[in-house]
Amino acid sequence: MVSSDGYEMTDRQRAFLDTIENGRHEREIINGLRPFFDNSVPDDMKGFYSSQELDILKSLRGTDRDVEARMPVKVTRHYYELARQSKSLQRLVKASPDETLNLVGSEDPGHQMDFSPVEGLLHKYEMGLLYTISTCSSHCRFCYREELIARKDIVRQDGTVAKKGLAKIKDVVGYIRSHNKQVQDNGGLHPTTGRRKLREILLSGGDAMMLSNQKIGEWLSALAEADVEAIRMGTKEMAFYPKRFDASFLAMLDSFHLTYPDVNLRLMVHFNHPDEFLQKSPDGEYLTNPNGSLKWHEDTQRAMDGVVQRGWMHVENQAPIIKGINDDADALRILQQSLYHRGINNHYYFCGRDIVAYQAFNVPIETAWSLLNESQKGLSGVEAHARLSITHYKGKTEVVAVTNKPIPGVKHAENGVLIFKNLRNALDAPDRGKTCIVGRNPEATWFNDYEDRIICDEVGLFDYKRVDNKIISGDGHSLNVVQPSDCR
Numbered sequence: 001m002v003s004s005d006g007y008e009m010t011d012r013q014r015a016f017l018d019t020i021e022n023g024r025h026e027r028e029i030i031n032g033l034r035p036f037f038d039n040s041v042p043d044d045m046k047g048f049y050s051s052q053e054l055d056i057l058k059s060l061r062g063t064d065r066d067v068e069a070r071m072p073v074k075v076t077r078h079y080y081e082l083a084r085q086s087k088s089l090q091r092l093v094k095a096s097p098d099e100t101l102n103l104v105g106s107e108d109p110g111h112q113m114d115f116s117p118v119e120g121l122l123h124k125y126e127m128g129l130l131y132t133i134s135t136c137s138s139h140c141r142f143c144y145r146e147e148l149i150a151r152k153d154i155v156r157q158d159g160t161v162a163k164k165g166l167a168k169i170k171d172v173v174g175y176i177r178s179h180n181k182q183v184q185d186n187g188g189l190h191p192t193t194g195r196r197k198l199r200e201i202l203l204s205g206g207d208a209m210m211l212s213n214q215k216i217g218e219w220l221s222a223l224a225e226a227d228v229e230a231i232r233m234g235t236k237e238m239a240f241y242p243k244r245f246d247a248s249f250l251a252m253l254d255s256f257h258l259t260y261p262d263v264n265l266r267l268m269v270h271f272n273h274p275d276e277f278l279q280k281s282p283d284g285e286y287l288t289n290p291n292g293s294l295k296w297h298e299d300t301q302r303a304m305d306g307v308v309q310r311g312w313m314h315v316e317n318q319a320p321i322i323k324g325i326n327d328d329a330d331a332l333r334i335l336q337q338s339l340y341h342r343g344i345n346n347h348y349y350f351c352g353r354d355i356v357a358y359q360a361f362n363v364p365i366e367t368a369w370s371l372l373n374e375s376q377k378g379l380s381g382v383e384a385h386a387r388l389s390i391t392h393y394k395g396k397t398e399v400v401a402v403t404n405k406p407i408p409g410v411k412h413a414e415n416g417v418l419i420f421k422n423l424r425n426a427l428d429a430p431d432r433g434k435t436c437i438v439g440r441n442p443e444a445t446w447f448n449d450y451e452d453r454i455i456c457d458e459v460g461l462f463d464y465k466r467v468d469n470k471i472i473s474g475d476g477h478s479l480n481v482v483q484p485s486d487c488r
């Protein structure tokens, strides 16, 4: 049997796919601002935008400040119901004129396309990320995939201009097999790129949970047949439409685990705020269980329990800290505590990326660090595992510490310092653990705001040059990675 894109399946895969049933999902999505403009939304949704907000948004249509040209509006009935009682959730899904006041930012944050050897696949670290679909069931205004979701043209490193394409099973599996064979034949490192086995793949998008069970099953089994060791699914569907994690989806996971028991599945959920899953009283207080723990929304609890109870599946939360949504230490504390309570690990909190219009969303880096640390006061050690990360072009970078006192005799340290630590490099991990120390700038929302106060940059965050895309594609002959500078 051959899949729709020409990929030939094995007998084992076919047998697994034959077990899958697709569920029926009534997300009741409101797509775009038009239904709000022309008043065709259901009656109970009519006040979601005030008439003043609608007038302003309407006046921006077709101009260079058009909010929907930047990022399409979309919301499910479930999320709308939650947002009715939460200003933070409203800010997450409601378009606002502020978003297009300052359109500075990158259409390809992190030069991600430099790491794309075949369309729809980003090969970074020992991991591959797949664009499996270009939408989610609701859209976060701060999304750093807005260029994919809004189908924008991106300038590639070779000067060609094209929209980001979606991954195709045949191409992706072909690349993984070829890369991994060369790695194996060369004793563990790729002969030209020096990278290791591609052993973990992330199904991303958009949100892969928008695909049918059958399509998800096709991806999972094709990756398993290519000897991928771990598969992640990145999803915010647990917040937008938890009923998607229904019996048919869980049965598909069970069948997959039975067929491919050595492949580890990891669900990376995305909750920004506890209002996305906790029940509230009419006056806005969280409801409690008899033992004092906070009461989950019953649909979300059922969905999450279904996943967590499958002990062979890891569940982790990661989320950015965004202005007006979750830049609140109390909310972050409740979020981490309540997630861990139901078996979800707290992985990363992110500083916002340099997406187009990032000034509307990004919390200053030093503020995000303070908020996360403040939020972890009162949490137990296991609840407070999350770290603050900011994704540099060079790779994942932790914001390790911000000091308050001057360091006598050290230029730029008059108000204290901030320490970054490299966690991963996009190519490999030679710089893991290396640091960069800069003088403080409480207003800084991106690395360039520290350019004039570098104290010691052993990792080379401020000397970065783009990686030659030909290297990633395997056409080049040597790694073109810039050497870090000495400490100043």
Ligand code: SF4
Binding pocket: 135, 136, 138, 139, 140, 142, 143, 144, 145, 146, 205, 206, 207, 235, 236, 270
């Ligand atoms: S769920 Fe993720 S990909 Fe989808 S809109 Fe939100 S941030 Fe973007």
